Amino acid sequence: KFINLIHRLTFKLCSKSIDYQMLIDNYFRYIMSPKTEWAKFTKMFLFLSAAYNAITSKEHTLSDEALNKQESYYQDIINELRNDNASVEVKALASTNYHDYYGRLVKLLNEREIEDGTLDEASLEARFGKVMRLNGGVGEFYNPYKNSLVKRELTNTAAEQDNGNNLFLYQNQLVTPFFFTQSGIKPITAIDVSCLYTEMYSKFKESDIIVVIGFNFNSDDNHINTIIRDLVENHNKTLVIVTVDADNEEALKVKTEDIHYKLRIDNKDAQDRVKVLNI
Numbered sequence: 001k002f003i004n005l006i007h008r009l010t011f012k013l014c015s016k017s018i019d020y021q022m023l024i025d026n027y028f029r030y031i032m033s034p035k036t037e038w039a040k041f042t043k044m045f046l047f048l049s050a051a052y053n054a055i056t057s058k059e060h061t062l063s064d065e066a067l068n069k070q071e072s073y074y075q076d077i078i079n080e081l082r083n084d085n086a087s088v089e090v091k092a093l094a095s096t097n098y099h100d101y102y103g104r105l106v107k108l109l110n111e112r113e114i115e116d117g118t119l120d121e122a123s124l125e126a127r128f129g130k131v132m133r134l135n136g137g138v139g140e141f142y143n144p145y146k147n148s149l150v151k152r153e154l155t156n157t158a159a160e161q162d163n164g165n166n167l168f169l170y171q172n173q174l175v176t177p178f179f180f181t182q183s184g185i186k187p188i189t190a191i192d193v194s195c196l197y198t199e200m201y202s203k204f205k206e207s208d209i210i211v212v213i214g215f216n217f218n219s220d221d222n223h224i225n226t227i228i229r230d231l232v233e234n235h236n237k238t239l240v241i242v243t244v245d246a247d248n249e250e251a252l253k254v255k256t257e258d259i260h261y262k263l264r265i266d267n268k269d270a271q272d273r274v275k276v277l278n279i
Helices: 002-017 020-032 038-055 064-069 073-081 101-109 111-115 121-128 191-206 219-234 249-263 268-272
Strands: 093-095 131-133 136-143 148-151 176-179 209-213 238-243 274-278
Touching: 020 038, 038 176, 064 101, 073 101, 073 121, 101 111, 101 121, 131 136, 131 191, 148 191, 191 219, 209 219, 219 238, 219 249, 238 249, 249 274, 268 274
Parallel strands: 093 131, 209 238, 238 274
Antiparallel strands: 136 148, 136 176
């Protein structure tokens, strides 16, 4: 008990005294050069592995039961798409969440159809789409030796892995968790990542409306904001932002102007294509 107390106390002291934002800004780029900058690489690797363990811990991961039980936008979307005469067709789904809760929920809500063979993987993707995780996520790792992504199916959380099944070793090469952390630095260099953003952009261009739920257009997400701004300004796409905190005309106006400012949309016609919808 005493050791556990010391561990928790040390963790809290360190988390309050260490400036992780400075750590990311100063060291993230060294994740791509372990051979020449081993000490700096190690600092960043330890931070990412700690973040990975936290994100995949039971306290921060929704169980299947919790996913099924909770009311969510994901459930609303999936239930609508389950209808043969659905009012919408999904061209593409993108998320900044590190967990693929949408994909898991699709399988949970269609469990009976999957079991009886009515729906297979291809049918599920055709009807419900597949979430593109724009900031990396659980099950994705970066190989600095080859500047490539490694995708692994995970059966256990990181905390449950033993030394015989090291998540951070792949074919005898050290790999790091692949997360875009809250930082201005976004290392979109691996081919898979570049293709992901290109695919999202192309799919969004095919759509009539881009609907945004729970995304705040913060400055450290400018790699995503830029794509959305281009679609609204140069391709005449309508952008609908769903919110829960603009229940009167003045609040809607303030929210809309805030979106214009964050996306840097100053063209009047383009601004008119940005709609805020209060739920």
